[in-house]
Amino acid sequence: MVDFAFTEEQELFRKAVREWCSKELTLEKVREMDIKAEIPREIIKGLADLGLLLMTVPEEHGGAGADWTTACIAAEELGYADISIAVPVLFLVETAWGFVTDKYCTEKVREEVIRKAARGEAFIGIASTEAGGGSDVAAIRSTGTKDGDYWILNGEKTYISGTEEAKKLGGGHFTLVRTSPPPPGAAHRGMTAFFLPIYAPGVEVGKRFEEMGRMAISTGSIVMDNVRLPDAYRIGEEGRGFYLTMEGFDNARLLIGATCLGAAQRALELGMQYIKERKAFGNPIGKYEGIQFDLADLWAELEALRSLVYRTAWMNDQKYKHGRFTPLEVTKYISAVKLKVPPFAFKVFEHVMLWMGAWGYTKDCPLEMGLRGIMSYYIGAEGAMNIQRIIIARELLGRDYIPYK
Numbered sequence: 068m069v070d071f072a073f074t075e076e077q078e079l080f081r082k083a084v085r086e087w088c089s090k091e092l093t094l095e096k097v098r099e100m101d102i103k104a105e106i107p108r109e110i111i112k113g114l115a116d117l118g119l120l121l122m123t124v125p126e127e128h129g130g131a132g133a134d135w136t137t138a139c140i141a142a143e144e145l146g147y148a149d150i151s152i153a154v155p156v157l158f159l160v161e162t163a164w165g166f167v168t169d170k171y172c173t174e175k176v177r178e179e180v181i182r183k184a185a186r187g188e189a190f191i192g193i194a195s196t197e198a199g200g201g202s203d204v205a206a207i208r209s210t211g212t213k214d215g216d217y218w219i220l221n222g223e224k225t226y227i228s229g230t231e232e233a234k235k236l237g238g239g240h241f242t243l244v245r246t247s248p249p250p251p252g253a254a255h256r257g258m259t260a261f262f263l264p265i266y267a268p269g270v271e272v273g274k275r276f277e278e279m280g281r282m283a284i285s286t287g288s289i290v291m292d293n294v295r296l297p298d299a300y301r302i303g304e305e306g307r308g309f310y311l312t313m314e315g316f317d318n319a320r321l322l323i324g325a326t327c328l329g330a331a332q333r334a335l336e337l338g339m340q341y342i343k344e345r346k347a348f349g350n351p352i353g354k355y356e357g358i359q360f361d362l363a364d365l366w367a368e369l370e371a372l373r374s375l376v377y378r379t380a381w382m383n384d385q386k387y388k389h390g391r392f393t394p395l396e397v398t399k400y401i402s403a404v405k406l407k408v409p410p411f412a413f414k415v416f417e418h419v420m421l422w423m424g425a426w427g428y429t430k431d432c433p434l435e436m437g438l439r440g441i442m443s444y445y446i447g448a449e450g451a452m453n454i455q456r457i458i459i460a461r462e463l464l465g466r467d468y469i470p471y472k
């Protein structure tokens with residue numbers, strides 16, 4: 068049996084999130100956040116009160132115990148409201164990396180960060196990328212050396228979302244370091260994940276990057292200079308860090324798809340309103356086929372991608388709840404979501420801005436915030452486009468066709 072309907076509970080949840088967003092996350096407030104380059108604490112508190120922060124973490128650990136389909140609904144609604152996508156980034160990074168941290172961490176880390184982050188009183192992000200490259204996760208050079216019941220972490224992570232938010236709220240990042248030399252031909256082995264508290268001695272946060280979009284959430288670098296962490300901060304088994312990181316990326320990429328869908332939907336609606344009102348040559352421009360056909364194409368593609376996102380969310384839920392589908396089968400679909408939705412959302416913003424003529428090029432029009440924000444996921448935050456293609460091709464053709472070791 069195939070049933071494409073959301074449950075009544077999910078519909079009510081969507082309504083509640085939309086209602087909150089329509090008051091607290093208006094386009095005017097989004098513009099203000101974009102200018103001030105900060106997400107106000109009240110917004111973070113509001114997200115926590117709605118039960119959105121770390122919502123897929125089990126209730127007994129402080130989350131809402133929600134499934135991934137429901138988390139996608141939240142991401143879509145937040146993207147619809149905040150088209151700059153700064154608030155959705157905070158939501159999705161914390162949800163994806165809070166989940167994987169909670170799943171494998173010790174009770175100490177759960178107490179110190181997971182429960183607090185779910186209440187909006189701490190931040191949790193991901194610090195994987197290094198200056199030498201982000202896509203080749205197996206090439207990470209930061210190290211973790213065992214010292215009795217402690218680990219000494221050294222290295223530098225860069226382009227890390229939420230460095231300022233972690234400084235402000237407390238918390239830190241899920242991080243990945245090399246803890247043993249890799250066996251030949253298996254560079255992804257020998258890496259271990261840790262929770263890196265932002266205020267641990269030896270952690271230094273670098274200057275915030277000046278980025279082009281999603282201005283209200285920070286991106287910076289983190290230096291680890293002989294950071295001495297008790298073994299209790301290790302996440303998962305020694306040497307398994309790469310796999311945990313891939314699990315986090317998968318969940319983040321799914322939520323990115325839903326976020327970009329929501330933003331694209333909003334852009335299309337703003338565009339429809341505009342083309343009904345704006346007149347040229349005696350008619351609303353929405354009467355002209357040149358505009359109508361573009362609208363119809365964008366709408367059709369949006370609906371096709373919405374089906375892909377929610378089908379993939381359903382597969383992810385089936386995987387976690389019932390052990391259906393192999394994790395890599397789900398990964399293939401998630402990579403398809405990451406590959407297709409951000410560029411499509413970017414295209415919607417671009418086309419609708421064209422419908423708006425000169426007004427679309429001003430900051431009185433909200434759309435430019437969307438174009439700038441969506442570009443972050445198009446360019447490669449949480450995984451570059453070609454990496455998604457490599458994952459999909461690997462799953463379609465088999466590992467023998469991976470072009471490198």
Ligand SMILES: Cc1cc2nc3c(=O)[nH]c(=O)nc-3n(C[C@H](O)[C@H](O)[C@H](O)COP(=O)(O)OP(=O)(O)OC[C@H]3O[C@@H](n4cnc5c(N)ncnc54)[C@H](O)[C@@H]3O)c2cc1C
Nearest residue numbers: 193194195196200201202226227228443447448449451453
């Ligand atoms: C706004 C923003 C926020 C970010 N936040 C975080 C964060 O919170 N935590 C974190 O760890 N990282 C973060 N990143 C980093 C992000 O994960 C990396 O940018 C991403 O993994 C790509 O790495 P790179 O930028 O080093 O590009 P590279 O890996 O150098 O890739 C450059 C280009 O080469 C292509 N390419 C690479 N390898 C291949 C190949 N084998 N075949 C074909 N093409 C290839 C890629 O598709 C890309 O187009 C963020 C990035 C941005 C832009």
